[in-house]
Amino acid sequence: MTTAIEVNCATGEVTERQLTTEELAQREVDAQAAAAAEHEAEVKAAADAEAKASAQSKLSALGLTADEIAALSK
Amino acid sequence: MPNTFTKIAAVTVGAGGAATMDFTSIPATFTDLCVKLSGRSARATQQADNLFITFNSTTTGYTTRVLNGNGSSATSANYASRYASNAVDAAGSTASTFSSHEIYIPNYTSANYKSFSADSVSETNATAAQSDLVAGLWSNTAAITSISLLPEVSTWVQYSTATLYGIRNS
Numbered sequence: 001m002t003t004a005i006e007v008n009c010a011t012g013e014v015t016e017r018q019l020t021t022e023e024l025a026q027r028e029v030d031a032q033a034a035a036a037a038e039h040e041a042e043v044k045a046a047a048d049a050e051a052k053a054s055a056q057s058k059l060s061a062l063g064l065t066a067d068e069i070a071a072l073s074k
Numbered sequence: 075m076p077n078t079f080t081k082i083a084a085v086t087v088g089a090g091g092a093a094t095m096d097f098t099s100i101p102a103t104f105t106d107l108c109v110k111l112s113g114r115s116a117r118a119t120q121q122a123d124n125l126f127i128t129f130n131s132t133t134t135g136y137t138t139r140v141l142n143g144n145g146s147s148a149t150s151a152n153y154a155s156r157y158a159s160n161a162v163d164a165a166g167s168t169a170s171t172f173s174s175h176e177i178y179i180p181n182y183t184s185a186n187y188k189s190f191s192a193d194s195v196s197e198t199n200a201t202a203a204q205s206d207l208v209a210g211l212w213s214n215t216a217a218i219t220s221i222s223l224l225p226e227v228s229t230w231v232q233y234s235t236a237t238l239y240g241i242r243n244s
Contacts, residue, residue, distance in 0.1 A: 004222070005092045007085045009238065010099040014085060019093055026133055027093065027224075033155070034124065034227050 002027075076105040076241040084237040087230045091116060094224040095236045102183045102217060104240030109221065111175040111236040114163040117228035121166035122196055122204050124226035125159040125175060129188065131220060135213040142206040159194035161204035162225055171197040172234065173204075182218040187211055 002019045019027070059069050082104075085095045100107070115123035138153045142160060163173040175194040182188060192208040223236055 003090065003092050004094040004096050005085050005087060006096040006098055007083045008099045009083045009097055009101060012083060016088075016092070023093075030126065030226050 076243050078244050079108065079239045079241055080104070082238045082240050084235065086235040087232055089232050091229045091231055092234075093229045094222045095230060095234070096220065096222045097236075097238045098220045100182075100219050100221065100238070101240070102219075104242045105181065106241040107179040107182045107218070107221075108239040108241060109175075109177040109179075109223065109236055110239070111177070111223060111234075112172045113175065113223075113225070113234040113236070114167070114172045114231045115165075115225035115228045116231050117164035117225065119166055120164045120227075121198060121200070121202070122160055122173075123162040123164045123228055124157060125162050125192075125194065126156040126224050126226050127158040127177060127190070127192075127210075128156055128222040128224070129212055129214070129218045129220070130216055131222070132212075132214060132216075136210065137213070138208050138210040140206055140208050142204065144204050145202045157226075158190075158192045158208055158210065159206055161194040161196040161206050163196050163198065164225075164228070167196060167198035168200070171199075173197055179218065184217070185215050187213045187215065188218060 002024060003016050004019055005014065005016050007014045056069050082100065083097055087095065117123040133156065136156045138157045140151050140153065140157065142149050158177060159175055161173050163171050173194060173196040175192060177190060177192045179188065179190045190210045192210065194206050196204040
């Protein structure tokens with residue numbers, strides 16, 4: 001499904017064509033960038049969750065209740 | 075501010091899907107351009123795909139500032155890419171739903187760099203849904219004569235449609 005639907009605004013003609021080699025290469029670059037960004041976001045989310053759990057555990061060890069800990073993030 | 079919208083052209087994706095929807099040979103007879111897009115990406119599993127916009131087949135010189143909300147959190151980010159939204163409905167969204175996007179491009183024939191703005195919302199029967207506002211700059215002085223609209227990861231599904239309007243005082 002590597003086609004482009006193209007409408008010529010001067011003539012109104014609609015054509016369907018295969019993507020060029022350059023366009024296919026750019027799509028590959030875009031897909032790799034998206035995958036990298038997604039992986040980076042997942043790693044960050046996991047690190048954030050781990051840090052939050054660690055902070056809550058330490059606060060709990062200091063004697064704060066669950067409600068008091070929750071109030072800190074409001 | 076220009077106040078009259080004129081439909082220039084529209085395109086609808088057929089049964090085979092398409093990687094991009096392109097407007098070419100855009101006339102220089104308007105002040106601004108506006109694209110209204112209803113789209114859905116074939117991206118597997120995920121609820122959303124990103125929308126990329128390309129002017130004059132040039133893939134460089136783009137920077138964007140994004141504000142995004144998903145129903146539970148709000149974020150902002152900068153991108154040095156053709157990013158115009160992350161709210162394109164994908165396979166993880168409710169079947170047969172389509173996201174809505176509007177992209178506005180003022181002064182598209184000027185010899186200055188081109189700004190654009192985009193606002194988008196996804197559609198799905200779930201707690202989390204995407205909406206975003208994008209402020210973009212294409213650091214290029216050429217008049218815009220073509221626009222390509224593409225999902226970053228996958229392809230447009232059938233019935234995705236885009237309409238290009240020209241705006242001027244008349």
